C-alpha cells in the first residue's frame with residue numbers, strides 16, 4: 131500500500147489542477163498500451179485510484195485523516211476506477227489522449243474477469259433510528275448471473291464465433307487524416323466490443339448479456355450513532371461480475387430526518403428548556419425530554435438566560451463504540467411573564483421596590499395600570 135501523493139508525485143496541498151496535470155503526465159507514462167513493463171498495468175491502476183480519490187473532496191479529506199483503511203471503513207470503494215468500471219475516467223482519457231494510438235483507455239481484457247458495478251441505495255432514517263441503530267429490510271434490484279446460460283450469454287449447445295469485423299483481435303485500425311498528418315488510430319472493435327467473438331445464438335433468457343435483473347430482500351443492520359450522510363458498504367451485494375469477476379458492493383447512503391425538539395451535533399444533543407422568572411431566581415427540579423425518555427434536571431438558583439445545563443452520558447452513542455455516549459445539553463430560556471393577574475402584578479411591584487429600593491416611578495405605575503385594565 132503506497133501513498134497517493136507519492137504515486138502522483140505531488141505535494142500534500144496540491145490543487146486539483148496540479149493533481150490533474152500530474153495524473154496526465156504519469157498516465158501517459160504507464161498506460162499499458164505504451165508501457166510494456168510487467169508492472170505498468172499495476173502502476174496505472176494505482177494512478178487511477180490515487181487520482182480518483184484526491185479529486186473528490188470528501189474522499190480526499192477521509193484519506194488525509196485515516197488513509198486507505200479509513201476510506202474503506204467509510205464505505206468508499208478503494209479498488210480504483212479501473213476495477214469498478216471506467217465512468218468519468220473514460221471521458222478524461224478521451225480528452226487527454228484523443229484516442230491517438232490508444233485503445234480507448236481500457237486497460238482490462240474484455241474477455242478477462244470484469245467486476246460487477248457497485249449499487250447505491252438511499253435510505254431515510256428517523257432521528258432515533260440513527261441514534262440507536264435499527265435493522266431494515268430492503269428490496270434491491272441487481273444483476274445476477276443468468277441461470278440459463280451460466281453467464282456465457284450463449285444458447286445451450288452453441289459456441290461463440292470469431293468476429294468477422296476484427297478477425298478475432300478485438301481491435302480495429304482507423305487512419306485519420308488531419309492537417310498535422312495522418313494518424314493511425316486503434317480502437318475497440320464496435321462489432322464485438324473488443325471480445326473478438328460474436329454470439330451468434332444468444333441465450334433467450336438474458337438476450338446474450340449473461341446477466342439478468344433480479345430482486346433480493348436484504349436485512350441491513352444500521353449501527354447506533356450513524357449520522358446524516360453516513361455510508362454503509364455491503365461487500366459483494368452489488369451487480370454480479372462477468373467472466374469470473376467479483377460482484378460489486380452495495381453502498382447504502384443514509385439520510386436522517388430532523389427531530390422536532392432535539393438538535394444533534396456529533397454525539398451531543400441540544401434542546402431548549404423554558405423556565406419562569408421564579409424558577410430562575412429560586413431554582414427548581416423539572417422534567418425534561420431526553421433520548422432516554424423523561425428525566426429530571428436540576429435548575430440551580432440564579433441561573434442565567436442562555437446557560438447550558440448538562441446531563442452527561444445520555445447523548446448519541448459513539449459509532450463503533452456504542453457504550454460511550456455523548457451528553458445532552460439544555461439551553462435555558464427564561465420566559466418573561468405576560469398577562470399578569472392582579473395578584474402577580476402586586477407581587478412583582480413589591481419585588482421591584484425591594485430590588486430597586488424605591489417606589490416605582492409614576493411612569494412604571496401608569497404602565498402597570500394600563501396592563502391591569504386591558
Ligand SMILES: [Zn+2]
Pocket residue numbers: 293294295296297298299300301319320321322323324325326327
Ligand atoms: Zn470484433
Ligand SMILES: [Zn+2]
Pocket residue numbers: 276277278279280281282283284333334335336337338339340341
Ligand atoms: Zn443467459
